[in-house]
Amino acid sequence: MTVNVQVRRIYEDPEPSDGKRVLVDRLWPRGISKERAELDEWCKDVAPSTELRKWYAHDPEKFPEFAQRYLVELEDPEHAEALASLRALAATGPLTLLTAAKRDDISEATVLRQLLTGADA
Structure with a gap:
């Protein structure tokens, strides 16, 4: 079965x-009602832990390691249920x-999309 999952910034108008x-951030986005x-x-x-989010800080160079750490977090019971x-x-x-995230291509949403669709990074 093929699933249709896309990633977008919440600041973009709905299509x-x-x-x-589904918002997959732990914190509510600023300026959005x-x-x-x-x-x-x-x-x-389903969002990354606060510790992982702060360590990552959306640094593009850290994305591969962030994705690996996040996949491990997704195996814990709370994350697994949300997934x-x-x-x-x-x-x-x-x-x-x-x-x-300013760059949705290096966000937790992208990691989730890859996991849900079986797509490569």
């Missing part, structure tokens, strides 16, 4: 092709993972 819109976000779900339990929820959503139709 008809988004399907279910709940109405403007047009979320179906806020899955903060299972995302898998179930992805199985029902298009899913858009939203993040406030």
Whole structure:
């Protein structure tokens, strides 16, 4: 089964092709109202730990190691349950993972997309 998962910044306007819109950041994005976000779900339990997020600081050079550490975190029970929820959503139709990161291509949402779709980095 092929799943349709895309990654977008929460600051972009919603698109008809988004399907279910899920915020995967632990912190609520600055300057975005709940109405403007047009979320179906806020899955903060799938987000990286505060410690990992602070260590990473969205440094592009750290992304490969961040992705590896994050995949390990996703195996713990709390993260695994949240990931299972995302898998179930992805199985029902298009899913858009939203993040406030300036570069969504080096965000946790990108790692999740690769995991959900089986895509390579």
